[in-house]
Amino acid sequence: MATNALSAFEPRKTPVQARSAVTVEAICEAAIQVLLSHGADKLTTTRVAERAGVSVGTLYQYYPNKESLLAAVFEDHLNRVTMAMEAACKKAHGQPLADMLRDIVVAFVDIKMERADISVALYQVSSDIGGPAIVKKSIQRMRKAADAMLQTAPDADPLPDRLTIDVMFAAMAGVMKTMLESGASAAMVRNMRDQLVLLCQSYMAAAALGS
């Protein structure tokens, strides 16, 4: 069912030729640019095509409708974040729990800040395109990676359960979102990141005791 619902947002054709790949990339990038400069409600397919330097028709060759374009951009962004998190989890295998948590928080904040503008812009369109459903898939991947990582921690005993991990990620996302939307400075972000590390570490420790 969820799959069916999402199918309407799937890209129309996969670019096989070099020319096409460039075009698709340009369209996605243009969508982000327009989102940033005009806002979600002023984002029109015509404007995106214009900014991408192609005609509207071309845009519609690759995306069956406006929503599918935004969903693709959204998914792409989430994909980068998720992959960065997976990499961070893998890299942290075998470390003590506290170090693990520090590393993934840092990785999360870093990847988000790297394209902070996009993150903020995409919050705007999330609801129009079945954002929560896409997020859910991303969360599953992250949870899986975190699980695998935690099992290699020498001092994670007992292992945190699923709920604990989900709550931790949700807290991270929430703090990050608030921070991004408030337009925080680099220094503030650093402080916030440290707090987030502390939050995760203390919460995980407490959760271990409490269970």
Next chain:
Amino acid sequence: MATNALSAFEPRKTPVQARSAVTVEAICEAAIQVLLSHGADKLTTTRVAERAGVSVGTLYQYYPNKESLLAAVFEDHLNRVTMAMEAACKKAHGQPLADMLRDIVVAFVDIKMERADISVALYQVSSDIGGPAIVKKSIQRMRKAADAMLQTAPDADPLPDRLTIDVMFAAMAGVMKTMLESGASAAMVRNMRDQLVLLCQSYMAAAALGS
């Protein structure tokens, strides 16, 4: 500046007569209903008026434009949440820190769940109506109430700083949002609430030590 930007969203006239108050209430409620049943992008002023049982013209007597209506609904919801939190903070004066945190987390989760549908619905329109700005005001009030509360805690030493409190609230909001959007059951919400209590308590304790 922020004030000017927001002025466009202010309601047009204050209902002084009983009849008007009823009408305004009906319109707001209708807006929520439409949001829930049709989604943000299918919400039209005509549809809202229809559902409220009045004509479009009447709607425009009370709200100068669509955004002001949505902003009013959004603000109203946030107001309820904020007031509930202020009340909870006040009520918890003088208690030990852990109890305080438990109480406000419980209050937060309860008030959000009370009209969970509205919360979810409003996430959709938040960005179109300067949501973050409205949220910021709400956060300020909550921080103020929390500050006042914490100063009466016998065991809060040192007092948590502003960043700590903000991070805590942001974490709470993030976890709550994820939970609401995942359509969690009552039982899951209870579990999540307990986790959130744990999170806040452990984080506050750790923050006190760390500073």
Next chain:
Amino acid sequence: MATNALSAFEPRKTPVQARSAVTVEAICEAAIQVLLSHGADKLTTTRVAERAGVSVGTLYQYYPNKESLLAAVFEDHLNRVTMAMEAACKKAHGQPLADMLRDIVVAFVDIKMERADISVALYQVSSDIGGPAIVKKSIQRMRKAADAMLQTAPDADPLPDRLTIDVMFAAMAGVMKTMLESGASAAMVRNMRDQLVLLCQSYMAAAALGS
């Protein structure tokens, strides 16, 4: 099923105010004008609205889409024809069969020629709007009226069966259509009409003998 399929073509709201009725009439008339002057494929809702002296939005207040507008015009025309035929049938009650047939052929040709331009124009759009289904309803009414009429004929023995009547009407329609599309002169139409009378009379007589 047929009803459901047609429901998409139903007018959107019934005009209750005097102003509206005028508007609706203007739109229908404009649709015919555009059909005549530009042809079916050049008929756009914008053009129709322009010709009617209203805005596109107004057009869409009364018809949910282009097809429903054309279907309404089509149905209206068919209605006039059908009513004229019903009247002619009724008027011919009690006459000898040959006179009956002459009268209804004359009535048919006359009513079609009266707005010959519209008839021709509507052939163009018939298929886009479920024309055959609408026609079927009209035929049923005409068959019923013809049946009632024939039963009062002193010399119709045996009474023609349903197939015979349907074939006769189909033949009439076919001849009429060919004639209209060939842009025949008034004199040619008169001749054709006489032939059609002859055709119906001879066919009915033969059918009576043959059964």
Next chain:
Amino acid sequence: MATNALSAFEPRKTPVQARSAVTVEAICEAAIQVLLSHGADKLTTTRVAERAGVSVGTLYQYYPNKESLLAAVFEDHLNRVTMAMEAACKKAHGQPLADMLRDIVVAFVDIKMERADISVALYQVSSDIGGPAIVKKSIQRMRKAADAMLQTAPDADPLPDRLTIDVMFAAMAGVMKTMLESGASAAMVRNMRDQLVLLCQSYMAAAALGS
């Protein structure tokens, strides 16, 4: 004038090579398939090319535009019908009038039913491509063949005039169309065919007496 107007619909190049002939045939057949499965307004050149297993570009090598393709298909169909009728007329030379009429009605119904789907499908596009003009040419050929045939009838005296023949053909076409559009069963078609024979015979006999 008519010639000029039609010139835009002429095929672009005559397929001289075997490969081309196959391609053209595939395109025509695909056009019919699309017409049947999607309807006239959903028929796009791209879709036709797809179904034919060639690229749009190739389609445009053989037909200068969409209309010329449809016109070609239409004309081709009419051609088959006309040729079948000419053959039937020729074959009936020298027979009594009643037999002649029976034979050509049977031939007409048979050839139409042979590809009933195409007939119905083509009614849809007839108006977009100057259908009546194409039909007129076909009718002329059929009239000529019928004339030649009738002159060999031992019992056709006086010979029916042009109007009579035209009316007869128009009646045949009208009855056939109504039948096809109503989706009649094979049995119904047989009955209708018998009626049509009767109609033509009686009408021709009456026309002979009346003149």
Next chain:
DNA sequence: CATGAATGAGGTTTCATTCAT
């Protein structure tokens, strides 16, 4: 004050056609 018909700018989407490869 309430109504709801009218407005029309502007958004999304389609599709016949071309042309560089």
Next chain:
DNA sequence: TATGAATGAAACCTCATTCAT
């Protein structure tokens, strides 16, 4: 010759907003 990516004019339709009644 065949391909199919690109084009962009133009179609359909929506909906926030106004204003005469």
